[in-house]
Amino acid sequence: xxxxxxxxxxxxxxxxxxxxxxxxxxxxxxxxxxxxxxxxxxxxxxxxxxxxxxxxxxxxxxxxxxxxxxxxxxxxxxxxxxxxxxxxxxxxxxxxxxxxxxxxxxxxxxxxxxxxxxxxxxxxxxxxxxxxxxxxxxxxxxxxxxxxxxxxxxxxxxxxxxxxxxxxxxxxxxxxxxxxxxxxxxxxxxxxxxxxxxxxxxxxxxxxxxxxxxxxxxxxxxxxxxxxxxxxxxxxxxxxxxxxxxxxxxxxxxxxxxxxxxxxxxxxx
Ligand SMILES: [Zn+2]
Numbered sequence: 346x347x348x349x350x351x352x353x354x355x356x357x358x359x360x361x362x363x364x365x366x367x368x369x370x371x372x373x374x375x376x377x378x379x380x381x382x383x384x385x386x387x388x389x390x391x392x393x394x395x396x397x398x399x400x401x402x403x404x405x406x407x408x409x410x411x412x413x414x415x416x417x418x419x420x421x422x423x424x425x426x427x428x429x430x431x432x433x434x435x436x437x438x439x440x441x442x443x444x445x446x447x448x449x450x451x452x453x454x455x456x457x458x459x460x461x462x463x464x465x466x467x468x469x470x471x472x473x474x475x476x477x478x479x480x481x482x483x484x485x486x487x488x489x490x491x492x493x494x495x496x497x498x499x500x501x502x503x504x505x506x507x508x509x510x511x512x513x514x515x516x517x518x519x520x521x522x523x524x525x526x527x528x529x530x531x532x533x534x535x536x537x538x539x540x541x542x543x544x545x546x547x548x549x550x551x552x553x554x555x556x557x558x559x560x561x562x563x564x565x566x567x568x569x570x571x572x573x574x575x576x577x578x579x580x581x582x583x584x585x586x587x588x589x590x591x592x593x594x595x596x597x598x599x600x601x602x603x604x605x606x607x608x609x610x611x612x613x614x
Pocket of ligand 1: 493495514
């Protein structure tokens with residue numbers, strides 16, 4: 346585990362940034378950065394959050410559309426809900442924003458590995474161009490066959506009449522999203538990244554949804570990594586982070602990434 350360097354200058358905590366936020370501590374160039382993102386990063390792209398007051402789960406009952414039991418009981422109702430969500434994601438006004446793009450820039454310019462783990466089921470990170478990306482809760486724009494587990498891209502509407510391209514059966518296709526009561530995807534890969542990282546950044550997450558809400562504790566317990574929260578307001582787990590900045594994602598994420606890359610360049614020269 347390489348030694349940490351303290352960034353030049355004193356970072357201001359909990360204060361709205363100018364164009365640049367100086368990270369309090371930066372990992373050495375070559376270090377691994379793990380970033381967890383949640384609904385807060387997509388909000389400014391025009392997508393509703395699920396858990397905020399007035400969010401989707403305040404109007405639609407989880408147990409009617411987002412559990413394996415709901416799908417078994419009334420698949421058409423589930424499909425109707427997800428077809429509506431998928432259509433919203435395809436709308437022209439829903440585009441990756443400056444925060445998504447800042448993470449693409451970090452991946453391109455940081456002299457080490459960057460892993461983005463997202464709880465979001467939208468495809469905005471993908472569309473922005475993030476490559477090393479784990480969709481731990483799945484993604485709307487894919488179908489998974491409950492008969493044979495085949496996963497296929499599925500940008501349009503889905504129904505019980507659709508046929509699986511792999512096994513040929515109908516009635517088995519469901520959105521490839523993790524429903525309540527189901528295990529998140531790729532937890533082994535995620536745990537491996539968390540337990541060997543030098544910087545962990547949490548962006549736009551409520552801190553209420555496990556296991557993601559427990560990632561910062563895993564990092565703190567198993568590594569010497571620096572931890573930072575970038576969010577609109579303090580999350581439920583805010584006190585677990587060594588550093589925090591609050592404001593709209595499109596402002597604080599690009600500023601933080603710029604600060605990180607600038608300090609890395611100074612370190613390099
Ligand atoms: Zn199949």
